Amino acid sequence: MAYLGIELGSTRIKAVLVDERATVLASGSFGWENRLVDGLWSYSLDEVWTGIQAAYADLCANYQANIGATLTIDGIGVSAMMHGYLAFDADGNLLVPFRTWRNTNTAAAASALTEALGVNIPQRWSVAHLYQAVLNNEPHVPRVAFLTTLAGYVHWQLTGDKVLGIGDASGMFPVADGTWDAARLATAQHLLDASQTPIQLAGILPRVLKAGQPAGTLTAPGANLLDPTGKLKAGIPVCPPEGDAGTGMVATNAVAPRTGNVSAGTSVFAMIVLERPLRHLHTEIDLVTTPAGDPVAMVHCNNGASEIDAWAVVFSQLAAQLGIAVNDAQIFQALFDAALDGEPDGGGLLAYNYLAGEPVTGLEQGRPLIVRAPDSRLNLPNFMRTLIMSSFATLSLGMRTLADEGVGVDAMFAHGGVFKTKGVAQRLLAAALDTPVTVGQTASEGGAWGMAVLAAYATQTDGASLDEYLARQIFANASTTTMRPDAADVAGFRAFLADFDAGLPVEQAATNLWDDKEQA
Numbered sequence: 078m079a080y081l082g083i084e085l086g087s088t089r090i091k092a093v094l095v096d097e098r099a100t101v102l103a104s105g106s107f108g109w110e111n112r113l114v115d116g117l118w119s120y121s122l123d124e125v126w127t128g129i130q131a132a133y134a135d136l137c138a139n140y141q142a143n144i145g146a147t148l149t150i151d152g153i154g155v156s157a158m159m160h161g162y163l164a165f166d167a168d169g170n171l172l173v174p175f176r177t178w179r180n181t182n183t184a185a186a187a188s189a190l191t192e193a194l195g196v197n198i199p200q201r202w203s204v205a206h207l208y209q210a211v212l213n214n215e216p217h218v219p220r221v222a223f224l225t226t227l228a229g230y231v232h233w234q235l236t237g238d239k240v241l242g243i244g245d246a247s248g249m250f251p252v253a254d255g256t257w258d259a260a261r262l263a264t265a266q267h268l269l270d271a272s273q274t275p276i277q278l279a280g281i282l283p284r285v286l287k288a289g290q291p292a293g294t295l296t297a298p299g300a301n302l303l304d305p306t307g308k309l310k311a312g313i314p315v316c317p318p319e320g321d322a323g324t325g326m327v328a329t330n331a332v333a334p335r336t337g338n339v340s341a342g343t344s345v346f347a348m349i350v351l352e353r354p355l356r357h358l359h360t361e362i363d364l365v366t367t368p369a370g371d372p373v374a375m376v377h378c379n380n381g382a383s384e385i386d387a388w389a390v391v392f393s394q395l396a397a398q399l400g401i402a403v404n405d406a407q408i409f410q411a412l413f414d415a416a417l418d419g420e421p422d423g424g425g426l427l428a429y430n431y432l433a434g435e436p437v438t439g440l441e442q443g444r445p446l447i448v449r450a451p452d453s454r455l456n457l458p459n460f461m462r463t464l465i466m467s468s469f470a471t472l473s474l475g476m477r478t479l480a481d482e483g484v485g486v487d488a489m490f491a492h493g494g495v496f497k498t499k500g501v502a503q504r505l506l507a508a509a510l511d512t513p514v515t516v517g518q519t520a521s522e523g524g525a526w527g528m529a530v531l532a533a534y535a536t537q538t539d540g541a542s543l544d545e546y547l548a549r550q551i552f553a554n555a556s557t558t559t560m561r562p563d564a565a566d567v568a569g570f571r572a573f574l575a576d577f578d579a580g581l582p583v584e585q586a587a588t589n590l591w592d593d594k595e596q597a
Contacts, residue, residue, distance in 0.1 A: 078151045080536075081136075082529025083129060084324060085157035085227055087111065087179075087343030088386075090128035091525040092136040094150075099530050099551045103143055105135025111177055118179040118433070122171060125231065126302060133303055152314050153295060154532035155235065156524050157227035159248040159320030160199075162206035165223040172217040175227070176206055178344070179379055181434030181441050183209040193268055194261045196251055197360050199377070200436055203249035204265065204278075211272045218274055224249070224281045228318035233283075234302055236293035236315050241283040242531075244323030244373075247365040249282065255370055256285045286317040288368035288543050289535050316535035321524045322348055322375060323368040328527030329490030329517065330552045332367045333544040337486045339506060339514070340523070341493035345381035345472050347510075349374045355482050361437045361475050368531060369543040374484060376475035378437055382495045384430040384445050385464050388412075412461050413501040419462030421569020424454030427576050428467040429584045437475045444587035448580065465502055466570060468495070469509040470577045473570070476510060490515045492523050500560065508566035509574075515559040517552075 078097045083090070090107045107128040111118045140148050160178035165171055178201035186209035190198040198205055203224060210218050225233065226249060229241045243252055250265070251258040257279065266278050286292055295303075295313040303309055325340035326332050326348055337349040348365075351372045355362065363375035389408050396403045403411075431443030447463075449455055489512050495502045496516050507514040534546050541549065 078533070079149060080152045080529045080532040081150050081154070082324075082525045082527065082532060083132065083153070083155050083231075084321060084523070084525040084528055085125065085128070085231070086321065086524065087158060088383075090132045091523070092129075092132040093525040093529050094136055094140060095526065095529040095533065097533060097550075099526070099533065101526065103136050103140035104525070105132045105137070105139060107131040107135070111179065114174045117174070117182065118177045119174040120177065122175065122230075125227070129231070129303060130305060150309070150313055152316060152532035152536050153235070154316045154528040154535070155228050155231045155318045156321055156324045156528040157231065157318075159226060159245055159322055160201040160203060161226060162203055162210075163225050163227065163230050164207070164217065164221045165225075166220045167222040169223075172220060173215070179433045180206075181379070181436065184441065185209065186212055189268065190265065191358070191360065193264055194251065195358065196261070196364060197358055197362060199363055201377070201379075207276075208265075208268065211269060211274050211276075218276065221276055221281055223283075225283050226320065228320060229283050232292070232315065232318035235295055235299035237296055237299070238293035239283045240286050240292050240317060242317035242319040242323060242368055243285050243287050243366050243370045244326075244368045245318060245320035246283070246285045248320055248322070248363070250278075251364070252285060252366060252370075255287060257282060287370050288317060288319075288531055289537070290317060292317040292535075314535060316532045317368070319368050319528060319531060322346065322365060324524035324527035324531070325492055326350075326367055326373075326527070327530050327543075327547065328492050328523060330547050330555070331488070331490050332369060332371065332547065334371070335485050335487040336490070337488070338490040338492065339472070339510075341381055341468065341491065341495045341502065341506075342523075343381050343383050344377065344379055345468060346375055346377040347472055347476060349479060349484055349486055351484065355484075357482070359478050361478055367543070374479055376437070376472060376479065378471040378475065379433045379435050380430045380443060380468075380471065382430075382468050382493075383432050384428070385468060385495070387445070388464060409498055412457075413465070413498040415458045416461035416465050416501055416505070417458075419458035419460075420454065421565045422572040423463035423466055423569070424456070424459030425450055426453050426455065426459055426463040427573075427580050428463045429577075429580075430464070430467045431584060435471055437471050438581055440581070440585060440588065442588045444584060444591060446584060446587055448583060462505070463573070465505050466509065466573050467577065469506055470574055473509045473574055474578065486512065488515065489513065490517070492516070494523070499558070503558070503560050504563070504566065505570070507560050507562040508570040511562050511567050513559050513561045515557050517555055517557045
C-alpha cells in the first residue's frame, strides 16, 4: 500500500509517498516564492500546477531509483498554506490573483468581524479578505460564486468536489459541531447584507469534512493535471484537503488534548489542543481545530525562518567568492553549529525577522533588521544565535497569553526544515517556550508526510479515532528526541526577548522610513 501526500508550502511544494506504517518510500519537491502583485502577496495558479507536476515527477524518479517497482497509489491527500483568498465566478474563473495569508491589508474587516462575531477573526482568514473586498467596493465582489483555500482549490481540480477538511475550514470562518458555525454565518450575512452585496456566504463556502470522511476520487482530468505523462490513472480515493497547521499536528502526533506542536518555516506557529474553551477573546490567538474537529488554540506568526535563509545565501556567496565549494546543507550545518557557541543572550545583538507585517506585535509591515550597541559582541556564533532566537521571539510573546489562560501542555512537538540540523533550533525553541521539545525523524518531511498519513487514515476500516490511529499505527515505535530547556539558555532568551519587546519601536520606525521613501 502506498499513500501520496502533497503540500504547497510557502517556499516549497513537496510530495511524499509512504506505506501503511508511514515509512517514507520516496519524495520530491519544487521551490517557489511568493511575489507582490498590485501590492499584495500572491502565487500564480499556473505555477501551482507547474510545481505540483514537478514535485510529483521528482517523487516518481526517486521511487524508481530507490524501489524500482511499478508505482501504485492507494490514496492521495492535498495540503497547503491556510487562509487567504481564492475567489471564483460561476464558471470557475479566478476573479483576482490569489491573496495569501501573508497579506495584512484587512485590518478594518478583521476588526469589524471580530466585534460582530465575538470571536477573533485574524487578518489572514478568508472571510476577512472577502469582507475587506466588500468594504473596498472591489468590482469583482458581486461575481464571487465560490471561495476556498489553496488546498481546497487543488482538491477541487483533482476531484471535482468543492470540499474542505475541517482544520483548513476553521481558518476560513468559525466552525461548530463539525461544520460552519450557523449562528455566526447569520451574523456575518447581516454585515454583507448591510453592504448591499448579493453574496450569500453559506452558498459560496466549500462543504466541511472531518479526517477519514470520503472526499471524492481522482478524476481523469485531475490525474492529467497531477501527472501529464498519463501513467497515473483515475479512481484513487482522495481524502479531505487540509491546511498546513492540521498536517503539522498529524506529523507530530499532537492531535489529543494537552498536546501541542510548533511548525517552523516561512511562518512559525504553535497549536495547542484545548481541554476547555478559552475564558477571554484574544486577538493574538486563533481558534481553529484539528483535522478531526477538536478545538485548538493557535499562535500564528507571519514571520519565521526566511531571514535565516536570506543570510545563508549571503554566506554561501561568500564561500563561492573564496572559491570554496559547499552545498546548502553544509552552509546550514556550519551556521547552526556556530549558534551553539554563542552567548545565551546573543551577545547583546538584536534582530527582527519581519519580512511581512506581524499582527501579534501590531505591525502592519515588516523590515528585517540587525541592531547592536557599540559594546555588543558581534561574531558569527552570536549573530546566528540571535537570528534563530528572533525567529521564535514573536511566538514566545504570543504563548504568554495561553499561559495566562492556564492552558496546560503535557507534550510539545516540533517540525519543519529549521529542525533538520539536529539539536540547534530544537534547543533554542525549548528555551523560548521553557518547555521540553520533541522532534521526530520525520520532522523535516513536515506537512506532506502528515498529509500522506491522513490519506492512509481515510482508508482504515476499524473506526479508530485519529489520535488512536496515530498512536497505534504510526507513532507506536517512532524514533524521537526530546530536549529539555537549559537554565542558562532560558535566562539568555528571556534577556533577548525583553530587548526584542522593548525595541519594537525601532522596527516601527524602519517601517515608517521606507513608507516615507515610497511616498516621496
